[in-house]
Amino acid sequence: MPEATASLWAPRSAWAGYARPGRHGRAQGEAGIRLTPRDGIALATIVAADGREEALRAILSERYGWELPPPGRAHLSGEGGLVWSAPGQWLAMAGTRDALRELPGLLRPVAAVTDQSDGRAVVRVSGPRARTLMEKGVAVDLHPRVFGKGSAAVTAIAHIGVQFWQRDDEPVYDLAVARSFAGSVWSWLTEAAAEFGYEVEAAPCP
Incomplete structure (x- = not known):
């Protein structure tokens, strides 16, 4: 059985080559x-389905303790939370990539979720x-x-x-x-x- 080889692809910071400590x-x-x-943080856009914003609000509150911010506001706790982006749309964030992995499945009935981490x-x-x-x-x-x-x-x-x-x-x-x-x-x-x-x-x- 051939030996497994390491991937040639490795994560690279968007700031690599620019940010010199x-x-x-x-x-x-x-x-x-x-x-x-x-x-290394997790980012995802959340777009509420028509007429499902209250259901979205309830799920996020129950699962993450998050509030949906009104226009021009962010509700944050540590490195996690939500930032208003547009009518019916928010940017979700968390301190680690794994923290939002379940978000698309969790919100499937009420919102579209797109991973923005990379x-x-x-x-x-x-x-x-x-x-x-x-x-x-x-x-x-x-x-x-x-x-x-x-x-x-x-x-x-x-x-x-x-x-x-x-x-x-x-x-x-x-x-x-x-x-x-x-x-x-x-x-x-x-x-x-x-x-x-x-x-x-x-x-x-x-």
């Missing part, structure tokens, strides 16, 4: 920005100048009075469609983009962050 940009003083690739790239933007950095790129008012913890938006950065949400009051933002545009978004982020000095943190292990 360490300090970059302005070298003096505290870094104003931290960029952390969020590799289709989108997520980077966490934090640090004392995080809000200022994001304000450079998005046509969204990020003042704390109108965009705070749990706020979410679908917009564009440098003419690239993105989805982002604010995780806490520090503020910390998670930014999601189609994987094929990860390099372009990273180029914008690093150029915009250079004046503040920025640190790239190694992606956490899945």
Whole structure:
């Protein structure tokens, strides 16, 4: 019986070749920005079937303890939760790939589920100048009075469609983009962050 051979295919971060851990940009003083690739997380789009949103809400609440966020909002607990994406549509996420494996079967009667774990790239933007950095790129008012913890938006950065949400009051933002545009978004982020000095943190292990 022939020996099993290892696959030549191996997972590759969407940020590979772009995200170099360490300090970059302005070298003096505290870094104003931290960029952390969020590799290894699970992502899936959920689109409610016509007339089944309440049933979807009940299943997600019972199984995961999740609430369906209203427009412009995210409901998160740790690394898991839901982010509003469009009418009747949400982005589900979890800290590990296995955490959402049962979601398509569980929701089959009430919603369509599409795995986005390898289709989108997520980077966490934090640090004392995080809000200022994001304000450079998005046509969204990020003042704390109108965009705070749990706020979410679908917009564009440098003419690239993105989805982002604010995780806490520090503020910390998670930014999601189609994987094929990860390099372009990273180029914008690093150029915009250079004046503040920025640190790239190694992606956490899945």
